[in-house]
Amino acid sequence: EPEVTQTPSHQVTQMGQEVILRCVPISNHLYFYWYRQILGQKVEFLVSFYNNEISEKSEIFDDQFSVERPDGSNFTLKIRSTKLEDSAMYFCASSVGREDTQYFGPGTRLTVL
Amino acid sequence: LAKTTQPISMDSYEGQEVNITCSHNNIATNDYITWYQQFPSQGPRFIIQGYKTKVTNEVASLFIPADRKSSTLSLPRVSLSDTAVYYCLVAEGTGFQKLVFGTGTRLLVSP
Numbered sequence: 725e726p727e728v729t730q731t732p733s734h735q736v737t738q739m740g741q742e743v744i745l746r747c748v749p750i751s752n753h754l755y756f757y758w759y760r761q762i763l764g765q766k767v768e769f770l771v772s773f774y775n776n777e778i779s780e781k782s783e784i785f786d787d788q789f790s791v792e793r794p795d796g797s798n799f800t801l802k803i804r805s806t807k808l809e810d811s812a813m814y815f816c817a818s819s820v821g822r823e824d825t826q827y828f829g830p831g832t833r834l835t836v837l
Numbered sequence: 838l839a840k841t842t843q844p845i846s847m848d849s850y851e852g853q854e855v856n857i858t859c860s861h862n863n864i865a866t867n868d869y870i871t872w873y874q875q876f877p878s879q880g881p882r883f884i885i886q887g888y889k890t891k892v893t894n895e896v897a898s899l900f901i902p903a904d905r906k907s908s909t910l911s912l913p914r915v916s917l918s919d920t921a922v923y924y925c926l927v928a929e930g931t932g933f934q935k936l937v938f939g940t941g942t943r944l945l946v947s948p
Contacts, residue, residue, distance in 0.1 A: 728880075759936070767881060767924075767938035780935055815880045823934055825871070828880030 726750040728829035730816050736835045737806055745801045745832045747816030756799045757817040757826060758791065760784070767815065773799065774822070806836045841925045846943040855912045857942050859925030862906045870901060870908045873924045875941070881924065885910070912944075920946045 729748045737743050749756050758770040771781040773791050790802045799818075803810055813833050817826040843859040861870065869888050873881035885892055887899040887908070898911040912919060922941040928934045 757936075759938075766940060767875075767936075769935045769937065772935060782935075813878065817880075817936075819934070823869075823928065825883050825886060826934060826936060827883060828873075831878070831880045833878070 728816055728818055728827055730814075730829040730832050732832060733830065734833045734835070736837065739808055739836055740805050743803050743806055743834060745803075745814050745816075745834070747799045747801070747818075747829055748797050749799055749816065749818030750827060751797070753818035753820050753827075755819045755822055755824075755826075756791075756793070757819075758801045759815045759817065759828075760812040761815065761831075762809075762812045770801070803834075806834075808836050810834060811836045841927055841939050843923075843925050843939065843942045845940065846945070848945050848947065849915055850947050851916055852914050855915050855919075855944060855946075857910045857912075857923055857925075857944070858907060859910070860907045861925070861927045864905050864927055868927045870899070870905075871926045871928065871936075872897070872899065872910045873926065873938075875922045875924065881938070884923075915944075915946045917946050917948065920944060 731746045756773045759767050761767045769782050771785045772779045788804045792800050813831040815831045816829045819826045841859050841861045849855045869886055871886040872884045874884050875881045885897050885899045887901050889901050892899045900909040922943050924938050924941040926936050
């Protein structure tokens, strides 16, 4: 069964450093998403992406965040200058169509020291 | 935006049927109801989705009354591995499904 994969599973970084989280969506999916979950809190929407453009973003997704589909398989989330409060699980998701079921990856645990 | 309300936690024993009810009084005509399961430190896993009446798959059943203001996820004969957080979500109408997760229902299955 096809799955969304994410790398790395755990990323530790120093405050102020740039990080790139990587995702490989399910191959025939066209819509991609990033969510995050701070420990003990709700899963929060960050951004949706289709046809090489951001379609919607939340207030969390400020100028420090960016997304890219650098090739035909990867979907990345970049945080330019990490803050302590960026520490969270980051989940990538993908769906075939815009109203189809979203399938989530296993997540990347980001720890900012 | 249709807000969902579900119990914070539920307890059950192995082999029992578990029913988790979610209310969504402001559900819109185009909205679907989706349930996800999440284990600690893992991504949400899709369980089931429906629009009205009853939907069943190999994992669960979803019951939706005619007014669609609530839905019930039914897990038959739970096992210890069903211990997880279960989220009821209502898609935000047409356009991108910006999934809005609530706090979910923490189900604890005991031996």
